[in-house]
Amino acid sequence: MxxxxxxxxxxxxxxxxxxxxxxxxxxxxxxxxxxxxxxxTEREACSLFLARLDIYRVVVDELVWAKKEAQRLDGDIDSATADLRERYRAAWLDLLTANAAAQLVTSEQFADLAQKAIWCCEALDRNKWNYVDHQGRQIAGEYKNNLAELDDLRGELRTTGRGKPPHQRKRLESRQTGNLASEG
Incomplete structure (x- = not known):
């Protein structure tokens, strides 16, 4: 039993x-x-933001080129840029939408860089219109500086968005920092 x-x-x-x-x-x-x-989801948001940023950058360049070319040829600037203005607005709205997704689902580091890129695009936008409309040398310099800053930010965004997933990278960095603090 x-x-x-x-x-x-x-x-x-x-x-x-x-x-x-x-x-x-x-x-x-x-x-x-x-x-x-x-x-x-994080990688999709990162790649979407980078793609939208690239499209915005290309459309800005096309718009500046078209306005300058129309001015050079004494053409009608408004008709030469009408289609590009619509594409520019669409690219800007797409970039803002991609930024919203990046702010919600990516690492804090990527989200901060994405927001800096948006601010840089806003400055680029202001200087773009002044550069094209007024052809001032100071404005042209600021416009070119904005482009260079945006290109640098894009490189940082690309580096941050690849490799280990952003949320794992942050945990690894905090563990390394904690280990260094405890060793000291």
Missing amino acids: IEQVITAAAGVLGAGIGAGGALLGASMDGRRQRANTRIS
Whole structure:
């Protein structure tokens, strides 16, 4: 009788351990899937922002070129740039939408750089119209400085958005900082 009780208890205990292992495995798999979804979402937001930034930059250059060319040829600037103005507005709105996604789902570092890029684009926008309309040397210099700053920010964004997923990079950096503090 005792052997039967021990056998039954061992069977119940084995089944419990097996079920617990299965539940733990399923839980770990669920965590892994959520982490993979988070990584995928972050990378999509990073790549979307970079693509929209590139499109905006190209449209700005096209608009400046078209206005300058129309002025050089004594053409009608408004008709020469009408289509580009619409593309410019669309590119700007797409960039703002991509920035909103970046602010919500990317690392703090990427989100901060993305916001700096938006501010740089706003300055570029102001100087673009002044440069084209007034042809001032100081404005032209500021416009070119804005372009260079935007290109530098784009490089930083690209570096930040690739490699280890941004949320893992931040955890790794904080662990390294903590280790250095405890060693000192």
